[in-house]
Amino acid sequence: MDHMDPAPSDTGIENLSDRKRPPAELLLSSDEKRTKPNSSPAPIYLFATRDRERSPNDRSFREMLGYDTATSSLTIHSMIICNYMIDFEFLLHEIPELLTIPQITLFYGHETNPEYLMQWKQATFVDARLLRPSDPPRSLHNPLPFRIPYGVHHSKIIVFGYREETTQQEKLRLIIHTANLLELDIHRKIQGACIQDFPLKNTECSPSPSDFENDLVAYYDTYDYTRPRIWSPSTQTSPCSLIQWLRQYDFSSASVALVPSTPGYHRVSDSEHPNRALQGHLRIQQLLRQRCARYTKQSPATSTGPVVCQFSSMGSLTEKYLNELYQSMDVRSASRPKHERPSSSPVPLAQKLQLVYPTVEQIRTSYEGYSGGGSVPGPYRNVSKAFLRPLYHRWSDEGRKHVGHIKTYYQLSNDGSRNDEDDDCADNTMEWFVLTSHNLSKAAWGEVQMRSAGRRLFIRHWELGVWLSSSDETKLAPYGTTIPQTRTVPLPYPVRPVRYRANDQPWAVDGVYDIPDALGCVQLG
Structure with a gap:
């Protein structure tokens, strides 16, 4: 259950694309510039939230997309948004620039205010795909060859291709995060995001696909989205699929590995295909075996x-x-x-x-x-x-x-x-x-x-x-x-967490709580 703040005064999207916002601080803060030379931050950030002092590792949602920064000079030509819950009214009021992006593809599990999606489609090209694994197989909302009861699309990803105007370079930004696209999720909850940019491949040397590239493509392949598109007007002469477009970029600089889960029954061993990612918790086991092999040489003590x-x-x-x-x-x-x-x-x-x-x-x-x-x-x-x-x-x-x-x-x-x-x-x-x-x-x-x-x-x-x-x-x-x-x-809690006290009780969403909260409300179930 998510609760929305009062809706903006506007009742439509006609003037949203003309809105301008003042630039914020540079993405690289002065505190980060003074970071000790022997310490380097990973590409992990927390969402900047209301009523909380901003830290060097915080980024606003708009900043993650390249907006509201003093040096912003991005021209986004295509975007893929994957999420569980999307409030289209909030999203378009928060990021009115979405109305100017030529190609947008949405994959999501639940929608709010769908009438704004209809208006969005009238303003630019938007292909929206509601995903429900619990629907009949190979149906409108289930691309899988089987039905998965109680399955949902819960991933939160934003991918966009853009041109950096100061350098005239084509790049792709990948944002893997934890927030539903709801006002309270973005502005009031503690959320995290991994953000990294990737260049186009050098076609002269034709580098082999990296493991990261293969894993990302394998994940998107489960959507069975084959519609040909012009994702990048400056580099494409003809339409291509989403997978083909992703493979145009060089992911060899990825500083993280992917941990995917997709609906279905999956292999439990990588003996047959050692270079393919396992899924779910077995993916972590696989990564530990691959990258932490030093522990096999240590004593049992x-x-x-x-x-x-x-x-x-x-x-x-x-x-x-x-x-x-x-x-x-x-x-x-x-x-x-x-x-x-x-x-x-x-x-x-x-x-x-x-x-x-x-x-x-x-x-x-x-x-x-x-x-x-x-x-x-x-x-x-x-x-x-x-x-x-x-x-x-x-x-x-x-x-x-x-x-x-x-x-x-x-x-x-x-x-x-x-x-x-x-x-x-x-x-x-x-x-x-x-x-x-x-x-x-x-x-x-x-x-x-x-x-x-x-x-x-x-x-x-x-x-x-x-x-x-x-x-x-x-x-x-x-x-x-x-x-x-x-x-x-960045961790929003102690790296060594504090154990529950004797009178602490775990939060239950369906619990009955008669002591007024910070807003003077009670929960009666």
């Missing part, structure tokens, strides 16, 4: 810290499933051959897995009050299971008043017991980090099932995230660290 899962919704989980998830996300477990992995760990789940999820009190005292909890739709039957209680950690221990809709997962490099007098921040490094649309559910991350063709990972949702890792040369740490040779990521 060497240990890592807990896996931290921060999310805004939770499915119906079991201890068995969370152990399965942990086995895929733990560096040492994932790096072992399958026959060497224990079927069950003697270490209690609470010592190796931490779930960051807001308490009732944190929702009640947030800027939006109980209504903000509508974007954290964990039902009581799912969040109140007894085995989850020792796993829960508070959304924030810093007095923040914004509800989190961001989803982050990572593993700490150690359990925090080390005391290194020479480096007081060493305990806060991370082995890997994921920013994603995946909530904590089987529908998103997948569940291994036995089929007639063998073991398969069953996934219900479209999801997409990005993965970063530490290496022997470069550590991964939260922004603000003083550790040398690090890549930093």
Whole structure:
């Protein structure tokens, strides 16, 4: 459930494209320019929100699209927007420049104010595709060859091709983020985004496709969108498909790996196709095996810290499933051959897995009050299971008043017991980090099932995230660290989350709460 602020006074889109907004700060802030030479930020940002002091890692939604910056000189010629929920009235009032982009393609799971989409289509070329995996196979809204009950399109992606006018270079920007295109999601919730630009390929040397390119194309291929278009007027002489257009760009500089989920039954091993990405939680296991192989050479005494899962919704989980998830996300477990992995760990789940999820009190005292909890739709039957209680950690221990809709997962490099007098921040490094649309559910991350063709990972949702890792040369740490040779990521909560207090209760979207919230409202169910 999402609640909208009062609608803008305009009742149509006729004059939106003429609106101008004052330029904001440069994307590279002065604080970032002073960043220590041994520390470099990863391309991960938080959305700038109302009523919160802006940090160097914050970007407004408009800035992410290249607007409202003092040096903005982009001419966007095509854009693909993928999301779960889109309020078309808000989107067009927030980004009126969309009315001037010649080619726009939308893939989404739920719409609000569709009459604005109709007006949008009259102003420019917009191809909108509502995706529902639960519809009959190969139907108008389900491109898949099968029906997936309760499946949704939950990914949040923006891709656009543009010309940089100062250099006359053609580039593509890829934004993988966590926000629904709703006013309160964009301006009031804590959200995250990964942003990176890519150049056109050098046709003279014809570079081989990178793994990132193949993974991105494989994800979009599941949409079965083959309509030929002129995506880039300056580089195309004839229409081509979305996949063909994406392959014109050089993704070899990608600083992250993709973590995809698409509806269906998927292979559980990469033995047959080692260069193809697995899906869901097995993708993280695959990446850990590929990039953290150094752990196979360490002694069994060497240990890592807990896996931290921060999310805004939770499915119906079991201890068995969370152990399965942990086995895929733990560096040492994932790096072992399958026959060497224990079927069950003697270490209690609470010592190796931490779930960051807001308490009732944190929702009640947030800027939006109980209504903000509508974007954290964990039902009581799912969040109140007894085995989850020792796993829960508070959304924030810093007095923040914004509800989190961001989803982050990572593993700490150690359990925090080390005391290194020479480096007081060493305990806060991370082995890997994921920013994603995946909530904590089987529908998103997948569940291994036995089929007639063998073991398969069953996934219900479209999801997409990005993965970063530490290496022997470069550590991964939260922004603000003083550790040398690090890549930093912004975290809106402590890197070592704080465990629930004795009287803390997990937020349940269908709960009854009679204590007035920050707005003086109660929730009676």
